[in-house]
Amino acid sequence: MEEASQNTETVKKVFIQTYGCQMNEYDTEKMFEVLKHQNYFQTDSREDADLIILNTCSIREKAENKVYSELGRLRKLKSVKPELKIGVGGCVAQQEGKAILRREASVDFVFGTDNLFELPEMLKKVSRGQEIIQTKRHARQKVRNFIPEYAFQQTQHHGIKAHLAITKGCNNHCSFCVVPFTRGIEVSREPENILAEAQRLTSAGTREICLLGQNVNSYKANGVDFVELLHRLDELENLQRLRFISPHPKDFHEELADAFVTLPSLCEQMHLPLQSGSDRILRRMRRWYTMETFYEKVAMLRDRLPEATLSTDLIVGFPGETEEEFEMTMEAVRTIRFDLIYSFKYSTRPGTRAAEYPEHLAEDVKSKRLQILLETQGKIVQEKNEALVGSIQEVLVQGKHYRKNSITGRTRGNHSVHINDSCAIAGDLLSVRITGALHNSLEAEIISKSTVLS
Ligand code: SF4
Numbered sequence: 001m002e003e004a005s006q007n008t009e010t011v012k013k014v015f016i017q018t019y020g021c022q023m024n025e026y027d028t029e030k031m032f033e034v035l036k037h038q039n040y041f042q043t044d045s046r047e048d049a050d051l052i053i054l055n056t057c058s059i060r061e062k063a064e065n066k067v068y069s070e071l072g073r074l075r076k077l078k079s080v081k082p083e084l085k086i087g088v089g090g091c092v093a094q095q096e097g098k099a100i101l102r103r104e105a106s107v108d109f110v111f112g113t114d115n116l117f118e119l120p121e122m123l124k125k126v127s128r129g130q131e132i133i134q135t136k137r138h139a140r141q142k143v144r145n146f147i148p149e150y151a152f153q154q155t156q157h158h159g160i161k162a163h164l165a166i167t168k169g170c171n172n173h174c175s176f177c178v179v180p181f182t183r184g185i186e187v188s189r190e191p192e193n194i195l196a197e198a199q200r201l202t203s204a205g206t207r208e209i210c211l212l213g214q215n216v217n218s219y220k221a222n223g224v225d226f227v228e229l230l231h232r233l234d235e236l237e238n239l240q241r242l243r244f245i246s247p248h249p250k251d252f253h254e255e256l257a258d259a260f261v262t263l264p265s266l267c268e269q270m271h272l273p274l275q276s277g278s279d280r281i282l283r284r285m286r287r288w289y290t291m292e293t294f295y296e297k298v299a300m301l302r303d304r305l306p307e308a309t310l311s312t313d314l315i316v317g318f319p320g321e322t323e324e325e326f327e328m329t330m331e332a333v334r335t336i337r338f339d340l341i342y343s344f345k346y347s348t349r350p351g352t353r354a355a356e357y358p359e360h361l362a363e364d365v366k367s368k369r370l371q372i373l374l375e376t377q378g379k380i381v382q383e384k385n386e387a388l389v390g391s392i393q394e395v396l397v398q399g400k401h402y403r404k405n406s407i408t409g410r411t412r413g414n415h416s417v418h419i420n421d422s423c424a425i426a427g428d429l430l431s432v433r434i435t436g437a438l439h440n441s442l443e444a445e446i447i448s449k450s451t452v453l454s
Helices: 022-036 061-080 090-096 098-103 116-127 191-203 227-234 254-262 279-284 291-304 323-336 363-387
Strands: 012-018 038-041 051-058 084-091 109-111 132-134 161-165 210-213 241-245 269-271 310-315 338-345 392-400 407-411 417-418 428-437 440-454
Touching: 012 022, 022 051, 022 090, 022 161, 022 210, 022 428, 051 061, 051 090, 051 310, 061 084, 061 090, 084 090, 084 116, 090 098, 090 428, 098 109, 109 116, 109 392, 161 191, 191 210, 210 227, 227 241, 227 254, 254 440, 279 392, 291 310, 291 440, 310 363, 323 363, 323 407, 338 363, 392 417, 392 440, 417 428
Parallel strands: 012 038, 012 051, 051 084, 084 109, 109 132, 161 210, 210 241, 269 310, 310 338, 417 440
Antiparallel strands: 392 407, 392 428, 407 417, 428 440
16 A cells, blocks of 8 residues: 555545556556545455545457456445545547446546546535536647646656656547547657656666657657657666567568667567568558568568567458458468467447447357467467576566576576576566476576676
């Protein structure tokens, strides 16, 4: 439980349930910061809370359904604790707005992805018995400090790893994606504001920062582009590792590939979302690259850094995807040999272009394709992990492993590593030898503790 920063007799407890992506996790952190200024303690118990917020995700139907199931459970809690306040924020809130209040009477307020810093005013109105729907978008500016400074001035220790949002929203309108509707147009944050937050994090003990944005590598603000921003962050004292997610292949160019070689903190790991191996499906997805250009981008990275790990996103069963087109995706997977894939069955999202496309595939066809993909990828990961046995890796320790006398950490390539040794603590940087390959992780022994950072 975190302590509230101010101390008056009206201290309350807040529980926030987060769904979805890292951007939502980041927004939740900021909500806690805002609420701390309102004398709210963080609690891990719904039953104990005076305020419950669901920070929702609408990227897939399943995630959206979870929100309504949770609201059903909270209705029962509120029936025995009528003073409990319930708020719904995030992407479902942005899209559904009033419909949530109509559907679920126990909800007191609904707020959109642009409105989390308005929580204090909303809560005041809620305490006066007003029903609130705050989903108004802020001005359509391309550059804006969407995280006010007070929200990262706390001395709170964020841990060894932290996320840091540099853009929000997206202008790409891929035909399957709701993000442009739920998060709005792309806004880049001023570099000074980003650097101030990064400085704040590293001073508080963070050693690895992962930059966040829906299309992170299209960042541009006040004449600073994404590569320049990476250069500036790399200069921060005590920042050991820098990563970013999620880039778009169309904005991955030579200068960015070079940065992987020239910037010591930039980890040898890249997420490059492919989505499909078929050019026709890519066009229907509005992805604006072909397989030929995608292979060129992969080569651009691997020519410079053959050992870099590469992950991707894949959607199977997109409307109209034929067996041959699915096989093209499989061919890409076998050829590129990604280290990690995030794969999903296509899920219809109301309001998107793809929702209107004909030829939606049956669920069992999508499930079968996903299973084939996962089986193939599972073998590739096992082989790639086994090839790492005997190699020397740098591991940033994250903390204790659930196994007794063990610790866990990550390589620069972002492999999860377990070490049967408890002589290091979170923040230590180790040189290790990989001794074993498991399905989703590696085992290692310590060679030396090259730097103690904590
Ligand atoms: S680039 Fe990413 S966030 Fe933007 S519309 Fe496409 S899938 Fe959605």
